[in-house]
């Protein structure tokens with residue numbers, strides 16, 4: 001297994017072009033199942049999960065081709081298979097995003113239940129609650145969720161018990177072809193939900209309210225293919241902004257939507273960074289002394305859970321104590337054990353971590369456990385004294401496009417060592 005090796009201490013400087021958002025691309029690829037035709041999708045990040053969902057679409061009968069370095073052509077004319085193989089689904093829980101579109105188009109969808117993952121149990125009960133409200137017959141057997149409906153789905157009011165990003169996406173996609181109106185209450189308002197709604201509306205759907213907690217979908221008889229550009233990845237951008245902060249650097253991320261990261265920018269300013277925004281770029285100048293800042297994760301527009309581990313790495317070097325509370329996932333502190341091995345002072349009580357800043361971190365041999373934890377360890381290594389290696393970087397490759405080359409281009413001493 002590959003690992004990433006870093007010699008810390010370099011101050012990062014320069015600019016980084018941000019790639020398309022993984023968490024926008026995955027639902028947008030799934031949405032192509034809703035309508036026959038050819039879809040052109042651009043600004044797609046070069047990630048393992050994109051290759052996985054491409055294989056999944058092909059299992060359903062679609063033809064998927066990469067055009068150039070970041071565009072895809074998806075022909076969903078012959079989508080006629082409703083079952084996803086366990087071997088594929090087990091590698092990517094976002095495969096559950098096929099449930100809503102397949103059910104709406106074919107009247108049937110069978111996908112193996114996503115097991116838990118490192119950060120939590122992550123059930124899909126809310127997805128199924130919504131799809132059942134639209135008329136699906138839901139069966140759970142042999143580790144599969146098997147959905148079917150005779151004829152069209154029927155619009156309904158769905159009040160979600162939990163704010164769930166992919167849950168609202170699944171229900172919204174299914175509702176576009178239902179008979180009548182669907183109203184989803186307590187809906188997630190993430191930018192990726194809005195991006196999906198924009199794509200569905202360009203396919204002929206009638207969706208209003210995406211981005212707010214109440215989304216209304218008036219079902220239509222059929223949808224058509226479209227062309228889509230994927231929005232920039234606010235979490236990749238946030239990760240590089242923290243890289244600038246933790247190294248006392250001066251980094252500009254370009255091709256971003258500043259308002260997608262407003263809460264993070266506020267926290268970066270609170271810890272002493274100088275943050276300069278323009279229409280599609282953000283410049284972050286790291287402070288000489290990092291001030292401690294408290295963070296509690298919450299659904300958009302709150303502080304994103306996907307930035308919690310990265311921000312905690314920054315707080316390990318603050319001049320004081322900060323309190324970081326994780327409210328979205330029940331086990332998203334696995335980076336803490338490895339940060340401690342670098343000399344960080346972190347005490348955990350339930351879903352709250354108290355981080356007492358230390359004068360410096362020391363490089364160490366580390367092991368990644370999940371996508372954002374591995375990013376956190378990379379960031380700590382950039383600031384640590386000496387050599388850090390992070391193994392199991394396949395976690396990193398799921399969500400970051402060539403992260404080591406992007407960091408090396410702005411001054412990091414970082415390289416990937418291929419497993420022998």
Ligand code: EPZ
Pocket residue numbers: 022023026094120121122123124125126127128162163164165166167188305306328329330371372399
């Ligand atoms: C999406 O996951 C993202 N993934 C996650 O990003 C992100 O952390 C998460 O939203 C929260 O913002 C994709 O978009 C592919 P949820 P999702 O449903 O939709 C519970 C990354 O690092 N829940 O919003 O799976 C769930 O267990 C990844 O890029 C239920 O209980 O997350 C969690 O505690 C990690 N029942 C909370 O809700 C359900 O039916 C939020 O989960 C659904 C969710």
